[in-house]
Amino acid sequence: MDRIRIVGGNKLNGTIPISGAKNAALPLMIASLLTDETLILDNVPRLADVAQLQRILGNHGLDIMAAGKRPGDHEYQGQTLHISAANIIDTTAPYELVSKMRASFWVIAPLLARMKEAKVSLPGGCAIGTRPVDLLIMALEKLGAELQIDGGYVIAKAPGGLVGAEIDFPKVTVSGTHVALMAATLAKGTTVITNAACEPEIVDVADCLNKMGAKVSGAGTTRIVIEGVKKLHGARHTVLPDRIETGTYAMAVAMTGGDVQLAGARPELLQSALDVLTEAGATITPNNEGIRVARNGAGISPVKVTTAPFPGFPTDLQAQLMALMACAKGSSHITETIFENRFMHVQELARFGARISLDGETAIIDGIAKLKGAPVMATDLRASVSLVIAALAAEGETTVNRVYHLDRGFERLEEKLSACGATIERISG
Ligand code: EPZ
Numbered sequence: 001m002d003r004i005r006i007v008g009g010n011k012l013n014g015t016i017p018i019s020g021a022k023n024a025a026l027p028l029m030i031a032s033l034l035t036d037e038t039l040i041l042d043n044v045p046r047l048a049d050v051a052q053l054q055r056i057l058g059n060h061g062l063d064i065m066a067a068g069k070r071p072g073d074h075e076y077q078g079q080t081l082h083i084s085a086a087n088i089i090d091t092t093a094p095y096e097l098v099s100k101m102r103a104s105f106w107v108i109a110p111l112l113a114r115m116k117e118a119k120v121s122l123p124g125g126c127a128i129g130t131r132p133v134d135l136l137i138m139a140l141e142k143l144g145a146e147l148q149i150d151g152g153y154v155i156a157k158a159p160g161g162l163v164g165a166e167i168d169f170p171k172v173t174v175s176g177t178h179v180a181l182m183a184a185t186l187a188k189g190t191t192v193i194t195n196a197a198c199e200p201e202i203v204d205v206a207d208c209l210n211k212m213g214a215k216v217s218g219a220g221t222t223r224i225v226i227e228g229v230k231k232l233h234g235a236r237h238t239v240l241p242d243r244i245e246t247g248t249y250a251m252a253v254a255m256t257g258g259d260v261q262l263a264g265a266r267p268e269l270l271q272s273a274l275d276v277l278t279e280a281g282a283t284i285t286p287n288n289e290g291i292r293v294a295r296n297g298a299g300i301s302p303v304k305v306t307t308a309p310f311p312g313f314p315t316d317l318q319a320q321l322m323a324l325m326a327c328a329k330g331s332s333h334i335t336e337t338i339f340e341n342r343f344m345h346v347q348e349l350a351r352f353g354a355r356i357s358l359d360g361e362t363a364i365i366d367g368i369a370k371l372k373g374a375p376v377m378a379t380d381l382r383a384s385v386s387l388v389i390a391a392l393a394a395e396g397e398t399t400v401n402r403v404y405h406l407d408r409g410f411e412r413l414e415e416k417l418s419a420c421g422a423t424i425e426r427i428s429g
Contacts, residue, residue: 002403004414007423008373008394011258014420016249018264018290019045019411020078020239024201026103027178028208028239029053032062032083033110034185035212037234043078044239048407049101054081056097056104060111061089078239078411088115095121095152101408102175105133108156109179112145113186118156122149131339135173139180142167143187164189164228172197172309177224178205184226185214193224199310200269204240211235243269245410247317248385250274250293252417254282255324255393259294260420267291272313273321279303280324302330302367307338319345319386326354327393328367335362345383348376352390352398370395377401381409388413392422399427 020043030053032039044050054064067080091111098104098121111118123133133154137147140156144163147156164187167180177197182205184191196202198220206219212235215227246265253260254277267274267286274284277293281301285292302325307315315338325332326349336342343363346356352371357364373396378384384405391398400406403426406413414424 001401002429003427004388004400004403004406005425005427006373006388006391006398006400008391008396008398010256010392010421010423012253012256012260012392012417012420012422013258015261015263016416016420018241018246018262021201021204021242021244022047022049022409023244024204025050025239026053027106027182027201027205028237029057029081029083030103030106030110031182031205031208031212032057033060033085033088033107034114034182035232035234036086038082038084039212039234040236041081041083042236042238044081045078045242045411047409047411048404049103049409052097052101053104056093056107057083059090059094059097060085060107061087091115091118093118093120098123102131105136106175106179106182108136108154109140109183112140112156112158113162113183116158116161119153120156121153133175135169135171135176136179139167139176140183143180143183143191162187164191164226167191167193169193169195171195174199174202177202181206181209181216181219181224181226184228185209185216185232186230187228189228191226191228193226194222196222196224197309198222200240200243208235208237211237241266241269244314244316244382246270246291247273247314248320248389248410249416250277250282250284250291251317251320251324252389252392253293254280254295254300255327255389257295258420259292259296261290261292263290265290270314272311273317276303276305276313276321280328300324300328300367302328302332304333306335309338315339315342316382318342319383320389322346322356322363322365323349323386323390325365325367326352326356326371326390327369328365330367332365332367333362334365337361344379345386348378348383348387349390351376352394354390372396373398375399375401378405381405385410385413392417392424
């Protein structure tokens with residue numbers, strides 16, 4: 001199994017290109033199941049999760065072609081995928097494939113909408129909480145589907161097709177909103193989703209669905225209205241930049257010091273995180289090419305942060321912020337409200353000497369002057385990258401084990417960081 005070796009202490013200086021968003025690319029790829037024409041997606045990141053979803057879609061009979069580079073493409077441009085679901089030969093998503101990645105469960109929505117049936121294994125994914133699918137099932141039932149759970153599979157049927165409905169989510173859910181949105185595009189009549197998730201990735205998917213002929217309005221607000229149509233067609237869409245990758249590198253620069261241009265980043269996708277970084281002492285300058293992040297001289301100030309659905313501070317940046325606060329001048333409080341078990345990085349950050357205690361949903365971090373490198377490993381994607389951030393600023397050497405978590409969500413991490421002066425390398429085997 002690959003490991004990453006980091007020798008900390010270098011400031012980061014230079015340019016980091018931001019990749020397409022994993023959490024938009026995955027539902028966009030899944031949306032291709034809604035049409036028998038080709039969906040072309042540009043700026044798809046080269047990630048293990050994307051490759052895994054390609055396998056899952058291939059199992060349903062989709063043809064996926066990754067186009068080669070074109071003249072003028074810059075080095076880090078994501079891949080272009082041509083996805084054709086002309087013939088769906090299998091409406092089952094098996095355990096072996098779905099258990100590796102939670103988002104693959106979402107194929108249930110387009111399969112049900114277009115094929116009127118689906119059999120999808122209950123999902124796996126990052127170990128960050130119980131992560132049920134009851135709200136996804138509730139949404140599909142509201143749209144007229146009959147669902148039952150049998151042998152670890154959700155078996156869904158809608159023999160007469162889905163029918164528009166009012167879906168009021170009792171709690172904000174990204175997965176629930178994606179599923180309701182995709183399913184409703186081909187339902188008979190109008191669907192109104194209330195208390196919908198407002199995440200930028202929902203807006204990106206809704207934009208793409210509209211290009212495919214869907215009638216979606218209100219995405220990005222808590223009330224989304226979908227007028228069902230009979231058929232969707234092919235389209236071309238560019239995946240939006242990854243706000244979590246952006247925030248992660250911004251926190252790395254705030255931690256090590258230095259001056260880095262995050263090329264292609266869009267500040268409005270993570271304003272709450274940028275505000276926290278400013279409070280912590282980083283200088284954030286949005287410009288035409290992205291966002292410039294610098295910290296020179298000043299120490300890191302402690303912060304009080306609570307994770308919340310968009311536009312609040314994202315749970316997917318909570319672990320990274322905790323690494324940063326491990327070196328703040330004082331005591332920080334980070335409260336996690338989205339997932340109940342998302343503090344697995346606490347014990348690993350402690351290996352660097354970080355002083356963190358937990359009080360229910362809140363972590364109290366007492367900053368120390370310097371972290372020290374150590375062998376570490378993590379159980380989820382964002383936790384793993386928080387260890388990388390800590391290692392970049394720590395004195396001495398760190399080995400991060402279980403690198404496959406990082407490969408799920410960070411494209412060319414070592415390359416991007418070493419181009420800015422970090423001492424970081426992958427050790428294979
Ligand atoms: C998405 O997960 C993201 N994944 C997560 O990113 C992200 O942390 C999360 O949204 C919150 O922003 C993808 O987009 C692929 P939810 P998702 O449905 O959709 C509860 C990463 O590292 N809930 O908004 O699964 C749930 O347990 C990943 O890239 C139910 O109770 O999140 C959680 O407490 C990790 N019943 C809350 O809602 C349900 O049926 C929010 O979950 C569904 C969810």
